[in-house]
Amino acid sequence: MTIRVEQSFVLYAECSVQYNGRAKSTLVPGNYLITHKNDGTLKIDGGSLCTSLNYQPPGAILQKTKNLLVSVRKEETIKIKLKQIHFYKELKEWSVHKINIDKTEAQLRNYIANNIKTSSGLLNINIKEVFIEFKTPVGNIDILAIDVDNVYHVIEVKRGKVNLAACSQLERYTNYFLDIMKDVKDYIASPDISSNASNYMKANHQTWVQVLHRI
Amino acid sequence: MTIRVEQSFVLYAECSVQYNGRAKSTLVPGNYLITHKNDGTLKIDGGSLCTSLNYQPPGAILQKTKNLLVSVRKEETIKIKLKQIHFYKELKEWSVHKINIDKTEAQLRNYIANNIKTSSGLLNINIKEVFIEFKTPVGNIDILAIDVDNVYHVIEVKRGKVNLAACSQLERYTNYFLDIMKDVKDYIASPDISSNASNYMKANHQTWVQVLHRI
DNA sequence: AGTTCAGTGATGCGT
């Protein structure tokens, strides 16, 4: 007899878990915390680390058969074999509010873009046009500033420490403009940068500009 | 009076949350699930979505003062103002087993590297030397295979679908070898590729090779 | 549906 489980709950139980889908995993028997939300989300947590051992995102369907919990979503399946239930609690009127986040990359990017034409701006160059999230076939450019001499200033913004991947991302954008015969100068604006990335930028004539999140 | 809280527990409560650290966030009052692990991990979950609204990784210190829970780790602080506790349950003997994952990138990479010298291998070229995780100043190369004519075959392996970032990563490696005057051919091996990435690879003389995870 | 990118990414492994 199989029952569809829709309600939200937490369950602390001795169990073992098998997952199969994009990857494949097994979890040896033990005591784990199982959380289910009524959007289909399922999480299995061990007693350490922040991330769940197994999980199923929203949209999964949970069914119970005897001592077996099975969650299915597209090609991915989680099977939980329950050995002993330590406790079960249904969660009613669980709030679905979102959090409000500050100090995002978008905020930093907008701040830079809004001040770039001023003399105290990032470039201190006579800019005639500014684009945010400028679309190209090789990705969207955070800030594109065109100066009075038609030089294209390509600016990649990062909220944290810059790594090699960010430098390559910037290079992909500048190569695109070079291919279509534009004069380009390329920048990364961030609070910090790794030493490898710093070396790479110098060797490739990229400019790093330090910017801090305003309070 | 402030008490250090070390035990693992789940707590369902009406509360509000403030976070301050690398970023900054607020969560309006509501019913949320609070999970604490004895390694310091703290998670605050809303009634939808897989990822927790707020969290603190292992190493955080949790303290309770009246109706206030405060978790601190380095420069990051979470403050939970408790309005009403719906239930509290301590979790004893919580297992800390790890899961065993299959179909990882490392497995795929090793499989390719081990078979690359055979006639049925990825390249079907006379290879004399194979390096795994070959170190360069611009990152580690998944597989470097050198053939009898001293051509450097640079292979980037991805477990899932290839995107533009992977192409740029590969480009960074090949440019490094070009700079030190080597003959280079560059490949990405993966089960799938995005259309944008496919176009990019063709335009930049990179070769995509489809490989599937063995069962 | 497909693709890209941010993220308090987290986590693990190397130096």
Next chain:
DNA sequence: ACGCATCGCTGAACT
């Protein structure tokens, strides 16, 4: 401790 790359990343925004 820092740097780097992977992840079943998740989630969001846009095409």
